[in-house]
Amino acid sequence: MKAKPVVPRELAHRDVEDAVAHYLAEGAETAALGFIDALEQAYSHIGRHPATGSPRYAHELNLPGLRSWPLTRYPYLVFYVERSDHVDVWRVLQGQRDIPAWMQDPEDI
Numbered sequence: 001m002k003a004k005p006v007v008p009r010e011l012a013h014r015d016v017e018d019a020v021a022h023y024l025a026e027g028a029e030t031a032a033l034g035f036i037d038a039l040e041q042a043y044s045h046i047g048r049h050p051a052t053g054s055p056r057y058a059h060e061l062n063l064p065g066l067r068s069w070p071l072t073r074y075p076y077l078v079f080y081v082e083r084s085d086h087v088d089v090w091r092v093l094q095g096q097r098d099i100p101a102w103m104q105d106p107e108d109i
Contacts (some may be wrong), residue, residue: 003044004050004087005047005088020035035074044068046089053078057059065084066079066080075095076095
């Protein structure tokens with residue numbers, strides 16, 4: 001099976017920028033680079049195997065098809081929906097946040 005392109009939405013881009021900025025503000029340049037590497041690995045995985053993500057929040061938020069995939073060694077989750085021709089990344093959120101509240105942005109849906 002050919003990997004699908006992974007296409008992050010604007011909010012997902014902002015989430016990533018905020019996470020990197022946080023690590024850099026803490027003086028953790030190595031952590032910022034590791035975060036980017038972990039994100040790239042997660043994107044690669046969900047592009048090849050989109051059905052492997054957890055549907056937990058799809059049920060909780062009543063958003064059919066929504067899945068999440070955790071970053072390795074970082075407390076972040078990638079939220080996405082598989083489309084016929086790509087993987088639509090909605091958000092990249094810190095897993096300890098109130099996920100349902102963060103996912104309820106009306107412009108995001």
